[in-house]
Ligand SMILES: NC(=O)C1=CN([C@@H]2O[C@H](COP(=O)(O)OP(=O)(O)OC[C@H]3O[C@@H](n4cnc5c(N)ncnc54)[C@H](OP(=O)(O)O)[C@@H]3O)[C@@H](O)[C@H]2O)[C@H](O)CC1
């Protein structure tokens with residue numbers, strides 16, 4: 001699955017044009033592919049179809065679709081949202097529309113007629129804007145999008161629902177909600193990034209005749225995580241191996257009242273095959289953990305009067321850190337001066353890969369620049385509220401610009417950033433973005449994040465590089481949750497139960 005930015009799409013189209021496929025032909029193929037997609041779902045004969053068109057090439061695709069739908073027996077009307085088209089191929093195509101029995105209306109001048117048409121419409125084609133859209137919908141387009149969003153009709157968006165930035169999924173107010181989106185040639189980041197992805201409905205990617213070699217020189221920066229890639233990252237377990245072959249994870253988690261987080265992170269690491277997991281936790285909660293975690297070992301730490309790790313524990317941790325092949329800090333450690341000091345110490349001193357989760361991330365808010373002092377790869381796994389806190393902005397501000405903000409952060413602080421949510425995004429220090437599409441709303445419960453942190457840290461402990469560990473953890477956590485929801489329901493499944501389904505996935509892949 002190829003995901004390209006709008007600039008990269010332009011380069012691909014240019015390469016296609018140089019190889020002999022004209023822009024006009026690409027537009028014809030795009031419109032035709034959209035019509036084929038509609039015809040596969042709906043018998044359009046005698047159906048009332050409104051095609052909303054902008055003045056760029058997305059509008060041009062709409063004119064092609066209008067002509068072909070009319071030829072297929074539909075009752076088609078075209079609505080010009082921004083007046084007459086401006087690009088050469090779109091102008092050619094509206095002229096072809098005008099040779100047929102298709103009425104063309106102007107959104108503003110013909111508003112009364114359009115209001116009547118909207119009372120009885122079966123299908124709407126959204127060809128207002130595609131990859132050329134930026135910013136907020138202007139007045140006309142906003143009005144058109146409101147008409148589309150309130151009509152009772154099946155909405156097909158060409159390339160993208162109008163009002164969405166293709167490269168990062170930034171949404172304009174009133175952006176079109178489509179039931180189906182037909183993406184042309186390649187998918188765009190916006191098709192994956194929530195909440196924009198929700199506007200796309202069911203997405204199809206249509207071939208518009210561009211030869212495979214036209215994509216060869218594109219330096220992709222946005223990837224979809226696949227199961228094949230995940231299992232390429234996870235080596236087979238050698239026959240002649242022992243627990244030392246699969247790493248030692250030092251997991252600094254848990255505090256009074258939050259022992260579940262510590263326990264689940266240990267289980268996550270164990271279920272991905274880590275050789276040995278040591279849970280370093282406040283002394284007073286060790287007995288609780290020891291009763292529940294038969295296969296783990298424990299490092300009882302000095303604690304403060306709140307029942308969380310105290311800074312007096314730093315020498316004990318430092319000692320154990322020397323033996324670890326990876327370190328996880330943060331699941332349920334609480335957020336106070338002591339835990340912040342311990343987190344800083346770990347970042348500055350760990351020579352093994354480090355994963356910082358939950359309260360470890362909250363601790364970072366006090367001094368984010370400590371990340372520059374890390375000596376080994378660092379993975380951060382915030383949910384949106386934690387990420388917003390790190391950036392000093394509101395969650396709402398983060399969510400509208402999460403791709404750009406996430407990418408900037410990972411590059412600036414040289415960390416692997418796992419921004420959790422529907423379609424979790426992973427940003428690498430090199431500026432690459434990976435998107436994961438496994439998982440479901442059954443994961444939206446306390447404990448899911450602790451399991452994920454444990455899984456990623458467990459892969460890191462086994463020597464899998466930080467970026468690939470994040471990729472494997474996020475994908476398998478979501479996929480196991482999908483299997484778990486299928487047997488227990490999204491509503492009732494408990495995060496800990498997905499660990500059983502994880503076993504099935506490893507079994508299926510002979511691990
Ligand atoms: N290149 C090709 O030949 C092919 C392209 N295909 C399709 O074309 C679009 C991309 O076409 P492009 O013309 O580059 O851009 P759009 O039509 O998506 O959008 C351009 C128009 O959008 C207006 N715009 C931009 N931002 C806003 C905004 N915030 N509010 C209102 N209007 C906006 C812009 O107006 P300006 O006044 O700002 O210039 C343009 O009018 C691609 O997605 C495909 O669908 C074919 O697939 C094949 C070949």
Ligand SMILES: [K+]
Nearest residue numbers: 126129158160
């Ligand atoms: K569109």
